[in-house]
Amino acid sequence: MSAHSTTYQVAGVNSGHCKAIVSGALRELAGVDTVHVEISTGxxxxxxxxPLDDAVVEETVEDAGYDYRGRA
Known part of the structure:
Protein backbone atom coordinates (compact mmCIF):
# COMPACT_ATOMS: atom_id res chain seq x y z
CA MET A 1 0.00 0.00 0.00
CA SER A 2 1.28 3.44 -0.95
CA ALA A 3 1.94 5.73 1.97
CA HIS A 4 3.25 8.66 -0.07
CA SER A 5 2.04 10.45 -3.16
CA THR A 6 4.17 13.07 -4.90
CA THR A 7 3.42 14.95 -8.10
CA TYR A 8 6.14 16.22 -10.41
CA GLN A 9 6.11 18.39 -13.54
CA VAL A 10 7.78 16.77 -16.55
CA ALA A 11 8.08 18.47 -19.94
CA GLY A 12 8.03 16.59 -23.23
CA VAL A 13 5.47 13.92 -22.36
CA ASN A 14 3.33 14.39 -25.46
CA SER A 15 2.10 10.91 -26.37
CA GLY A 16 1.24 7.48 -25.07
CA HIS A 17 4.74 6.33 -26.01
CA CYS A 18 6.30 9.09 -23.89
CA LYS A 19 3.93 8.28 -21.05
CA ALA A 20 5.02 4.63 -21.13
CA ILE A 21 8.72 5.53 -21.09
CA VAL A 22 8.43 7.92 -18.13
CA SER A 23 6.14 5.69 -16.09
CA GLY A 24 8.26 2.60 -16.81
CA ALA A 25 11.46 4.33 -15.74
CA LEU A 26 9.94 5.63 -12.50
CA ARG A 27 8.37 2.26 -11.66
CA GLU A 28 11.89 0.82 -11.54
CA LEU A 29 12.75 2.96 -8.50
CA ALA A 30 12.76 1.18 -5.15
CA GLY A 31 9.54 1.65 -3.22
CA VAL A 32 7.44 2.89 -6.15
CA ASP A 33 4.01 1.26 -6.29
CA THR A 34 2.27 3.11 -9.11
CA VAL A 35 2.90 5.99 -11.51
CA HIS A 36 0.21 8.09 -13.18
CA VAL A 37 1.24 10.33 -16.09
CA GLU A 38 -1.15 12.98 -17.40
CA ILE A 39 -0.17 13.69 -21.02
CA SER A 40 -2.15 16.94 -21.33
CA THR A 41 -0.47 18.59 -18.33
CA GLY A 42 2.85 16.78 -17.93
CA PRO A 51 9.30 9.43 0.32
CA LEU A 52 11.40 9.53 -2.83
CA ASP A 53 14.61 11.51 -3.21
CA ASP A 54 13.84 14.32 -5.67
CA ALA A 55 17.38 14.13 -7.07
CA VAL A 56 16.87 10.45 -7.93
CA VAL A 57 13.52 11.21 -9.58
CA GLU A 58 15.13 14.04 -11.55
CA GLU A 59 17.99 11.81 -12.71
CA THR A 60 15.58 9.03 -13.71
CA VAL A 61 13.36 11.38 -15.73
CA GLU A 62 16.32 13.10 -17.40
CA ASP A 63 17.98 9.75 -18.22
CA ALA A 64 14.70 8.68 -19.87
CA GLY A 65 15.04 11.73 -22.15
CA TYR A 66 12.54 14.13 -20.59
CA ASP A 67 12.80 17.49 -18.86
CA TYR A 68 12.25 17.33 -15.10
CA ARG A 69 10.76 20.62 -13.86
CA GLY A 70 10.39 19.80 -10.16
CA ARG A 71 7.52 19.13 -7.82
CA ALA A 72 4.17 20.37 -9.00
Missing part, protein backbone atom coordinates in the same frame (compact mmCIF):
# COMPACT_ATOMS: atom_id res chain seq x y z
CA UNK A 43 1.97 16.00 -14.33
CA UNK A 44 3.44 12.75 -13.05
CA UNK A 45 2.10 11.39 -9.76
CA UNK A 46 4.16 8.73 -8.06
CA UNK A 47 2.72 6.59 -5.25
CA UNK A 48 5.41 5.01 -3.10
CA UNK A 49 5.92 3.23 0.19
CA UNK A 50 8.40 5.88 1.37
Missing amino acids: LVTVHSSA
Whole structure:
Protein backbone atom coordinates (compact mmCIF):
# COMPACT_ATOMS: atom_id res chain seq x y z
CA MET A 1 0.00 0.00 0.00
CA SER A 2 1.28 3.44 -0.95
CA ALA A 3 1.94 5.73 1.97
CA HIS A 4 3.25 8.66 -0.07
CA SER A 5 2.04 10.45 -3.16
CA THR A 6 4.17 13.07 -4.90
CA THR A 7 3.42 14.95 -8.10
CA TYR A 8 6.14 16.22 -10.41
CA GLN A 9 6.11 18.39 -13.54
CA VAL A 10 7.78 16.77 -16.55
CA ALA A 11 8.08 18.47 -19.94
CA GLY A 12 8.03 16.59 -23.23
CA VAL A 13 5.47 13.92 -22.36
CA ASN A 14 3.33 14.39 -25.46
CA SER A 15 2.10 10.91 -26.37
CA GLY A 16 1.24 7.48 -25.07
CA HIS A 17 4.74 6.33 -26.01
CA CYS A 18 6.30 9.09 -23.89
CA LYS A 19 3.93 8.28 -21.05
CA ALA A 20 5.02 4.63 -21.13
CA ILE A 21 8.72 5.53 -21.09
CA VAL A 22 8.43 7.92 -18.13
CA SER A 23 6.14 5.69 -16.09
CA GLY A 24 8.26 2.60 -16.81
CA ALA A 25 11.46 4.33 -15.74
CA LEU A 26 9.94 5.63 -12.50
CA ARG A 27 8.37 2.26 -11.66
CA GLU A 28 11.89 0.82 -11.54
CA LEU A 29 12.75 2.96 -8.50
CA ALA A 30 12.76 1.18 -5.15
CA GLY A 31 9.54 1.65 -3.22
CA VAL A 32 7.44 2.89 -6.15
CA ASP A 33 4.01 1.26 -6.29
CA THR A 34 2.27 3.11 -9.11
CA VAL A 35 2.90 5.99 -11.51
CA HIS A 36 0.21 8.09 -13.18
CA VAL A 37 1.24 10.33 -16.09
CA GLU A 38 -1.15 12.98 -17.40
CA ILE A 39 -0.17 13.69 -21.02
CA SER A 40 -2.15 16.94 -21.33
CA THR A 41 -0.47 18.59 -18.33
CA GLY A 42 2.85 16.78 -17.93
CA LEU A 43 1.97 16.00 -14.33
CA VAL A 44 3.44 12.75 -13.05
CA THR A 45 2.10 11.39 -9.76
CA VAL A 46 4.16 8.73 -8.06
CA HIS A 47 2.72 6.59 -5.25
CA SER A 48 5.41 5.01 -3.10
CA SER A 49 5.92 3.23 0.19
CA ALA A 50 8.40 5.88 1.37
CA PRO A 51 9.30 9.43 0.32
CA LEU A 52 11.40 9.53 -2.83
CA ASP A 53 14.61 11.51 -3.21
CA ASP A 54 13.84 14.32 -5.67
CA ALA A 55 17.38 14.13 -7.07
CA VAL A 56 16.87 10.45 -7.93
CA VAL A 57 13.52 11.21 -9.58
CA GLU A 58 15.13 14.04 -11.55
CA GLU A 59 17.99 11.81 -12.71
CA THR A 60 15.58 9.03 -13.71
CA VAL A 61 13.36 11.38 -15.73
CA GLU A 62 16.32 13.10 -17.40
CA ASP A 63 17.98 9.75 -18.22
CA ALA A 64 14.70 8.68 -19.87
CA GLY A 65 15.04 11.73 -22.15
CA TYR A 66 12.54 14.13 -20.59
CA ASP A 67 12.80 17.49 -18.86
CA TYR A 68 12.25 17.33 -15.10
CA ARG A 69 10.76 20.62 -13.86
CA GLY A 70 10.39 19.80 -10.16
CA ARG A 71 7.52 19.13 -7.82
CA ALA A 72 4.17 20.37 -9.00
